[in-house]
Amino acid sequence: MTNTTLLLIIGAIVIALAIAMFQYFYKATYKTKRNKIYAFFRFCTVFGLLLMLINPTYKQETYYTEKPSLAIAIDNTASVGYLGYGDRVQNAVVRFRESKALNNAFDIQYFSFGTDVTNLDSLNFAERQTNISNVFTSFTSLYRNDIAPVVLLSDGNQTFGEAFEYSSKNFAQEVYPIIVGDTTVYDDLSLGQVNVNRYAYINNKFPVEIFANYNGTNEVQSRVTVRSGSSVLHQERVSFSPDKKSQILNILIPANTVGVRQFSIGLDAIDNEKNTKNNVKNFAVEVIDQKTNVLIVSDILHPDIGMLKNSIESNRLRTVTFLKPSEAIGRLNDYQLIVLYQPNGVFQPLYKELSDLSKNSITITGPKTDWNILNQMQEVVFHEVTTQDEDVQGVSNANFSTFILDDIGFSDFPPLKTSFGDVTLRTEADIALYQKIGAITTENPLLATTDQNGRRGVYIFGEGLWRWRAQSFVDSRSFEDFDAFIDNLVQYAASNKKKSRLNLDYESFYYGNGSVKLYAQYFDKNYVFDNRAALTMKAVNKETEAVYEAPFLLQRTTYEIDVSNLPPGEYTFTVTVQDQGLARSGTFTIVPFEVEQQFLNADVTLLRQVATNTGGSLYTLEAIDQLITSLVSNNAYRPVQKSTENIVPLIDWKWLLGILTALLAIEWFMRKYNGLT
Numbered sequence: 001m002t003n004t005t006l007l008l009i010i011g012a013i014v015i016a017l018a019i020a021m022f023q024y025f026y027k028a029t030y031k032t033k034r035n036k037i038y039a040f041f042r043f044c045t046v047f048g049l050l051l052m053l054i055n056p057t058y059k060q061e062t063y064y065t066e067k068p069s070l071a072i073a074i075d076n077t078a079s080v081g082y083l084g085y086g087d088r089v090q091n092a093v094v095r096f097r098e099s100k101a102l103n104n105a106f107d108i109q110y111f112s113f114g115t116d117v118t119n120l121d122s123l124n125f126a127e128r129q130t131n132i133s134n135v136f137t138s139f140t141s142l143y144r145n146d147i148a149p150v151v152l153l154s155d156g157n158q159t160f161g162e163a164f165e166y167s168s169k170n171f172a173q174e175v176y177p178i179i180v181g182d183t184t185v186y187d188d189l190s191l192g193q194v195n196v197n198r199y200a201y202i203n204n205k206f207p208v209e210i211f212a213n214y215n216g217t218n219e220v221q222s223r224v225t226v227r228s229g230s231s232v233l234h235q236e237r238v239s240f241s242p243d244k245k246s247q248i249l250n251i252l253i254p255a256n257t258v259g260v261r262q263f264s265i266g267l268d269a270i271d272n273e274k275n276t277k278n279n280v281k282n283f284a285v286e287v288i289d290q291k292t293n294v295l296i297v298s299d300i301l302h303p304d305i306g307m308l309k310n311s312i313e314s315n316r317l318r319t320v321t322f323l324k325p326s327e328a329i330g331r332l333n334d335y336q337l338i339v340l341y342q343p344n345g346v347f348q349p350l351y352k353e354l355s356d357l358s359k360n361s362i363t364i365t366g367p368k369t370d371w372n373i374l375n376q377m378q379e380v381v382f383h384e385v386t387t388q389d390e391d392v393q394g395v396s397n398a399n400f401s402t403f404i405l406d407d408i409g410f411s412d413f414p415p416l417k418t419s420f421g422d423v424t425l426r427t428e429a430d431i432a433l434y435q436k437i438g439a440i441t442t443e444n445p446l447l448a449t450t451d452q453n454g455r456r457g458v459y460i461f462g463e464g465l466w467r468w469r470a471q472s473f474v475d476s477r478s479f480e481d482f483d484a485f486i487d488n489l490v491q492y493a494a495s496n497k498k499k500s501r502l503n504l505d506y507e508s509f510y511y512g513n514g515s516v517k518l519y520a521q522y523f524d525k526n527y528v529f530d531n532r533a534a535l536t537m538k539a540v541n542k543e544t545e546a547v548y549e550a551p552f553l554l555q556r557t558t559y560e561i562d563v564s565n566l567p568p569g570e571y572t573f574t575v576t577v578q579d580q581g582l583a584r585s586g587t588f589t590i591v592p593f594e595v596e597q598q599f600l601n602a603d604v605t606l607l608r609q610v611a612t613n614t615g616g617s618l619y620t621l622e623a624i625d626q627l628i629t630s631l632v633s634n635n636a637y638r639p640v641q642k643s644t645e646n647i648v649p650l651i652d653w654k655w656l657l658g659i660l661t662a663l664l665a666i667e668w669f670m671r672k673y674n675g676l677t
Contacts, residue, residue: 005056012050016043034674041667048660052651060646068637069148070106071173072096073135074123075180077114078596079157081125083181088621089153090123092178095624096151101632105639111135128513128564128596130154131161136171149174149616149637151627155181156603159513159595165609175614176627181602183620187216188600189240189267190278199316202289205252212247212267214240215600223268224249228261238267255287260509260570260589278598284509284591292318292494297328297350298341300368305341307466312490314483325350332359337494339363342463343377344370351377360456360493366463367417380429380450381459384421391415392462394433394446398557401523402430402449403492404505406558408481411436413471416446416462423461427452435461449492458493501525502584504575509589512568516590520552520559522577534578535559542570568592 020043024035074093080086093110096102110120114127117138132154139150150173158164168175192211200206212224219241226234233254238247253263267279294312298305309320321335325346332338332353338361340347354361363381365374371383394410410433418435423444425431433447450457472482505519522533535552548566552559552575568590576583604618611618619627631637650656 005054008054009051009056012047012054016047016050019043019046034670038667038671041663041670045660045663045667048656048663052656052660055649055651057647057649060648061643062646063641063643065639066642067105067107067639069143069146070102070108070151070631070637071111071139071143071148072108072120072151073111073113073117073139073153074120075114075130075132075154076112076123076125077127077130077159078125078594079130079155079599080180082597083155083599083601085155085180085621086123086125089125089180092153092621092624093120093123096628099628102628105632105637111138128594130157130159130596132156132158132164133162133167136164136167139173140171143173147173147637149176149631150614151175152177152607152610153180154607155179155599155601156605156607157181157596157599158606165606165613168610168613171614173614174616175610176616176619176631177607177611178619178621178624178627179602179604179607180621182600183602183604185215186274186600187214187218187220187270188273188275188278189214189220189222189270190275190598190600191265191267191281192246194265194281194283196283196285197316198286200255200285200287201291202255202258202287205254206285208251208253208263208283210249210251210265212238212240212249214245216240217242220270222270225266225268226251226253227264227266228253233263255285258287258289260284260286262589262591275600277594278600282592284511284589286508288317292337292490293335294318294320294337294339294490294494295328295332295335296320296322296339296341297325297347298322299325299344299346300342302341302463303466304364304463307469308339308341308486311469311479311483311486314479315487315490318487318490329353332357336360337362337490342366342368343374344368345373348373348377358455362458362460362489362493364460364463364465365418367419368463369419371419371421380425380427380452380457382424382426383419383461384423386419386421388420389417390420390437392418392435392437392444392446395436395441396557397431397434399523399528400430400432400557401501401503401521401529402432402451403488404503404519404521404558405432405485405488406481407556408472408485409475410468412475414464414467416464416468418446418462425450429459456493456495458489500584502575502577502582504584504586506586506588508587509591511591512593513595514564515562516564516566516588517560517562518573518575518588520561520575520584521557522559522582529557531557533559533580535575536578537561537563537573537575539563539566539571539573541567542572544569566590 020039023042024039074089080089111117112120112123113135115129115131117134135152152175154177190213192213195209197206210224214220221237221239224236224238225232234251236249262282262284265281269276269279296305296308305322312318312320329349338354338359340361340363342365367389371385375382393413393415396407396410425445425448427450429448429450431445431448435442435444435446446461448459469479469482473479501523503521510516520535522530522535524530531554537550537552539548548563550561552561570589572587574583574585608618
């Protein structure tokens with residue numbers, strides 16, 4: 001309570017006392033013993049009213065008991081079901097739920113994990129990939145300020161992600177792994193990682209790196225065979241022993257046919273081998289006939305240029321060359337796409353040659369662009385000439401219709417630096433990003449595309465794209481999203497296909513252990529994105545002729561369909577817009593690969609290491625009761641009494657109004673009863 005409030009309350013006491021004394025003693029016609037009672041009621045009433053006007057505050061403290069959290073994470077991947085432990089895991093979860101002692105001691109939350117970590121709804125052991133390290137990442141943010149031991153029911157077999165035995169070292173909570181799977185070691189051969197490029201070039205040989213592994217105590221021999229259909233492309237003998245548990249094979253395979261080609265690697269089984277599913281692996285390669293050659297022309301050095309090379313060449317179908325404007329003259333026909341970085345006066349002969357050859361280009365401008373010259377050298381863009389620079393961010397245009405462009409967080413990326421002034425597009429253009437200055441979104445384009453009689457152009461009005469790529473990596477821990485964005489720009493600018501109202505985005509082949517998603521965008525006749533359309537896909541398996549039909553789902557400015565449940569095979573498909581007579585067709589292949597069936601037993605070593613790293617203990621499914629007893633009796637996991645302190649204004653105390661009303665009523669009743677007016 002402040003000094004001012006205290007003085008006001010003292011003043012209220014004085015005023016209330018003065019009013020009561022004045023009414024019942026100084027001005028009273030009849031002075032009786034009851035006047036003291038009347039004066040007391042009047043004093044309380046006036047003081048209460050003044051106190052409500054002053055409205056002082058007081059502290060209200062409440063106490064409550066908070067139980068420690070307990071996170072139970074259950075492996076919901078296919079490997080658990082394949083190992084025959086699905087029912088036992090279900091029973092383990094029931095035992096946790098029914099333990100009164102455990103539920104009284106902890107606030108329990110149940111999670112399932114595979115590719116991602118989700119709140120447990122039900123267990124079906126159908127997830128196709130395992131990322132155990134994601135459990136620690138998710139729980140670190142979820143239980144940042146809590147005491148929350150983790151019970152991890154898993155076989156310890158991870159198929160992708162960071163090595164969880166190392167990521168657990170930075171995990172602040174204790175982890176109690178429960179082994180799901182057989183702990184007995186059997187002699188077993190398996191094919192590990194297969195490293196191969198997604199693309200190869202016709203009439204060339206492409207490298208394949210194969211890791212063959214052995215788990216056992218004997219000396220064994222086997223044979224690795226690589227096939228394409230029924231044709232044997234390579235065979236090689238391999239031998240293993242307790243001291244030689246792995247072999248790496250590097251082979252070259254000829255690429256003789258354009259298109260998607262599937263291959264199978266087989267490792268001959270040894271005697272009495274229990275699991276032979278991990279002796280076979282499939283992979284695919286798309287054979288192409290040429291690369292896209294991209295030329296970057298710049299008269300200055302800038303981090304954007306190196307970034308563009310790395311980003312463009314992340315697609316192995318593209319190669320990048322750097323040249324100065326004077327060096328590029330006469331060599332433009334060697335390239336399918338020209339990137340002009342911050343053009344100035346020395347670009348004038350280059351622009352003339354580009355116009356003569358009708359070459360497609362990407363133009364990136366910035367503070368070092370000479371707009372006095374550039375406004376004269378081309379007829380697509382006019383930029384107001386000033387001597388000032390400004391920082392701008394990008395805002396996605398939902399009606400951008402040239403191609404499918406995902407919003408990868410443009411509005412949250414660091415600003416680009418551009419020349420101050422209005423930008424006027426002097427020809428028909430499609431704006432993908434608008435410039436945002438501070439909190440104001442302007443009509444000036446930051447990214448726009450044009451198509452003039454088949455000659456395509458992309459215009460980016462700002463330098464500093466390298467910061468965007470770096471921020472994208474910080475946000476997603478990968479360059480893939482940003483590189484896909486650049487790849488879309490390059491693909492559009494390097495192509496001469498006509499603009500379409502229905503655009504499709506899909507891969508030529510998918511692996512069966514991953515998600516199979518196709519994307520589409522549909523635009524009305526004015527090329528405005530139409531979110532009311534009904535898109536359906538009909539896919540036909542070439543081998544079985546089985547037909548699959550399903551609708552697309554709207555995801556902001558894109559339609560999406562997930563067909564991950566399709567069996568492996570080659571498919572032809574058609575996407576149709578209902579009632580519009582518009583359709584697009586294509587083909588894709590799903591390569592068979594069940595990574596969750598590659599494991600024979602639980603990886604006890606890694607699970608034990610996690611327990612050691614975090615200060616927990618390792619348990620089996622048979623020892624769940626011991627785990628429950630240990631958790632309940634652990635003094636580190638005791639309920640904590642906490643308090644909350646709230647500052648409450650007096651006017652919120654509703655009883656005060658009732659008391660004042662009662663005081664007035666009692667005073668009035670006593671006065672009337674005694675004949676006073």
